Amino acid sequence: MSVEANKKIVAKFFEDLSSGNAAAVLDALSDSATWWVAGNFPLSGTKTKAQFAELIGSLGKNIEGGLRVTPIGVTAEGDRVAVEAESYAKMKNGKTYQNKYHFLLIVRDGKIQQVKEYLDTMHANEVLCS
Numbered sequence: 001m002s003v004e005a006n007k008k009i010v011a012k013f014f015e016d017l018s019s020g021n022a023a024a025v026l027d028a029l030s031d032s033a034t035w036w037v038a039g040n041f042p043l044s045g046t047k048t049k050a051q052f053a054e055l056i057g058s059l060g061k062n063i064e065g066g067l068r069v070t071p072i073g074v075t076a077e078g079d080r081v082a083v084e085a086e087s088y089a090k091m092k093n094g095k096t097y098q099n100k101y102h103f104l105l106i107v108r109d110g111k112i113q114q115v116k117e118y119l120d121t122m123h124a125n126e127v128l129c130s
Contacts, residue, residue, distance in 0.1 A: 003076045006107040010081045011071065013105075013112060020066040026053055030111035039121030042129045059128060064090045067097070079113075081105045097127040 001009075009028065016024035026049065029035075035052045037044050047055060060066070067089040075082045082104050089097040099119050106114040 001079075001107065001110060003078065005110075006079060006081050007074055007076050009107050009110065009112065010074070010076075010083060010105050014069055014071050014083070014085065018066070018068045018070070020060070022053070022056060022060075025056070028112050030109075030113050033111070033113055033115070035115045036117065038116075038118045039124075041121050041125035043124060044121065062092050062128070063097075064092050069101070079106050079108050081107055091127060095127045097123075099123055 013025065013028045016028065029049050029052070031049060033049045033052075034046050035049075036046045043055070067087060069085050069087045071083050071085045073084040082102065085101045085103060087097065087099045087101065091097055102118040104114075104116040105112050
């Protein structure tokens with residue numbers, strides 16, 4: 001697939017994530033996809049597609065109205081798509097989750113194969129895991 005096609009897949013993925021369309025989010029991932037989160041807190045490490053689905057389901061229960069992830073910049077080369085993004089969510093416990101990210105996604109054959117997520121882990125832990 002072309003670089004532009006890969007960028008479109010990733011853009012649609014973040015649109016679906018922000019609109020709460022979990023079925024489309026999971027459909028964008030290959031069956032063998034992995035999602036890695038930086039750091040050393042409960043959400044860190046490598047997750048399978050099934051583990052990622054479980055994670056977004058459990059996090060979603062604590063968010064009022066959904067999590068919005070807004071891409072700020074996109075750079076792509078070959079099957080690699082890098083995305084700078086910002087998030088916003090109002091938590092049911094009254095806290096606000098706003099984070100900045102760098103995602104590196106590997107796209108092959110029209111599906112996302114791998115995601116690496118870099119973020120402010122201290123903020124994520126404080127708001128999402130407390």
